[in-house]
Amino acid sequence: QQQVKQSPQSLIVQKGGISIINCAYENTAFDYFPWYQQFPGKGPALLIAIRPDVSEKKEGRFTISFNKSAKQFSLHIMDSQPGDSATYFCAPGNFNKFYFGSGTKLNVKP
Amino acid sequence: NAGVTQTPKFQVLKTGQSMTLQCAQDMNHNSMYWYRQDPGMGLRLIYYSASEGTTDKGEVPNGYNVSRLNKREFSLRLESAAPSQTSVYFCASGGVKETQYFGPGTRLLVL
Numbered sequence: 001q002q003q004v005k006q007s008p009q010s011l012i013v014q015k016g017g018i019s020i021i022n023c024a025y026e027n028t029a030f031d032y033f034p035w036y037q038q039f040p041g042k043g044p045a046l047l048i049a050i051r052p053d054v055s056e057k058k059e060g061r062f063t064i065s066f067n068k069s070a071k072q073f074s075l076h077i078m079d080s081q082p083g084d085s086a087t088y089f090c091a092p093g094n095f096n097k098f099y100f101g102s103g104t105k106l107n108v109k110p
Numbered sequence: 111n112a113g114v115t116q117t118p119k120f121q122v123l124k125t126g127q128s129m130t131l132q133c134a135q136d137m138n139h140n141s142m143y144w145y146r147q148d149p150g151m152g153l154r155l156i157y158y159s160a161s162e163g164t165t166d167k168g169e170v171p172n173g174y175n176v177s178r179l180n181k182r183e184f185s186l187r188l189e190s191a192a193p194s195q196t197s198v199y200f201c202a203s204g205g206v207k208e209t210q211y212f213g214p215g216t217r218l219l220v221l
Contacts, residue, residue, distance in 0.1 A: 004152075006152075009150075032208045034208075034209070041214075041215075042214065042215075043114075043200050043202075043212030043213055043214055043215055044153070044200070044210075044212050045211075045212065046209045046210070046211075049208075049209070089152055089153065091153075091210075096141050096158055096160045096204070096208075097155065097158065097168070098155070098208075098210070099155075099169075100145075100152035100153040100154070101152050102150055102151055102152045103150075103152050
């Protein structure tokens with residue numbers, strides 16, 4: 001069974017602060033490493049994703065850092081805003097199969 | 111362009127009843143997926159279909175069956191519902207770049 005471990009379970013950050021969420025995986029065959037964002041009552045939506053041939057990808061305030069040797073990748077949210085309050089999931093995988101972490105509930109305080 | 115649609119949005123079943131959850135996508139994607147989401151456990155893959163005419167088991171397929179009716183539609187059937195199947199069910203579709211697009215979900219309560 002593939003294992004994906006996501007931490008922390010919950011996170012409280014002040015507006016303007018940095019939010020960091022981590023994801024550790026076991027399967028070295030994974031070749032796609034996305035982060036999804038989910039608001040209450042909605043389905044998840046892709047936020048940002050990375051391939052294993054690069055160590056970092058930045059899109060606006062969101063950055064993925066990827067450490068292939070440690071089998072870990074993380075999501076950094078710079079200048080966190082109350083509108084970023086949501087649940088975040090990592091979902092690494094390959095060949096049409098993706099394995100979701102248990103989620104991190106982020107609360108950005110105004 | 112509706113994306114991924116799911117019906118029904120909410121359903122209450124009694125133990126032993128059967129039902130089919132419907133999913134359709136209008137993005138011409140080859141791959142479609144069914145997940146269940148339970149508190150504290152993220153999303154777990156039930157079944158997926160890499161292309162029209164093919165289906166494969168995911169992590170938690172027991173108690174479910176699927177049908178890939180055509181490229182647009184992928185249904186999930188519970189033959190004999192159990193309280194352990196109380197969950198939120200999400201359908202997703204994906205194109206060649208692996209991004210999955212999720213529907214709004216079906217909330218199922220089995221009494």
